[in-house]
Amino acid sequence: MPEIAEATLLRIFVAENDRLHGHPLYHVLVGKAREMKMAGATVLPAPVGFGQSRMVRCDLNVDAGPHLPIVIEIIDSEENIGRFLPAIDGMIDSGLVTLEKVKAIFYRSAAKSAEPANV
C-alpha cells in the first residue's frame, strides 16, 4: 500500500480577470506558491459561477468572457499552507478561500527507482 500523509487542501475562488499589479491574479498566486516552494498548484477554470456580486458568470454569455470563475488548488502540509496564507493576505480583493483536511499520497518521479518516498 502507498504511504498516506495528512495534508491540507487550500482552494482559492477568484475571477479569471482579477488582476494584481497588472497581472492576472491567478498567475500571481501560482507564482507565489512556486516561489515559496509549495508542493504544487493547479488552476481549474469553471464554465459557470457566481459570487458575492450575485452576477452569474457563464461562458455562454459573451459579455462575461474574461469574468469566468477560476479555482486555484494547493495541497501541502498544514504548516506550509499556514506559511502561505499570510503571504497572499491582501492579494485577494474579492473571492473565497477555503481549507480542508485531506489524506494525500505524493508521488515523486525518482521515488520509484531510488529511496522510498519521504513525505
Added chain:
Amino acid sequence: MEVPHDAVLLRIFTSVADRWKMGPLYLGIVDKARELHLAGATVLRGPLGFGQSGKLHRGNLLPLTQDVPVVIEIVDSEDKINEFLPVLDEMMESGLVTIEKAQVLHYGRQRASLMSRLKQQLGISARPPLVH
C-alpha cells in the same frame, strides 16, 4: 451499481503529458476505474499549474503539445477506493493523489428514462410487440 451515503472522494493530480503504456495516463486511469467497476470518474483540465518538479505547466496555442494539469475525480465506497489505490500506485510515477470523505446524496438515475416515460404516457409500455 450502488454508492453508499458515506463515500470517499479520490482525486488524482497529474499532467496531460504523463503516459501510461501507449496512451495518456489520465485516460488509462479512467479505463482502469471502469474496468474495476468503480462508480464513475470525471476528468478536469486546468490551464496552469505546477508540481514536484517546480516546472510550470501551462497551455499554449497548439493543443497537441499541451502539458497542462489534469485532475481525475472518482467517488465510491471506501472499500472500492482502497482496492483501487494499489492499482493506481502501479500507474503513478509522479503526481499527487488525495482522499477525502464525501457524502453521496444522489448517484445514477432515480427516475425512469425519457423513453420509458414517453412510452408510459402513450400507454404502450406493457404491450408486447405485435407478431404477424
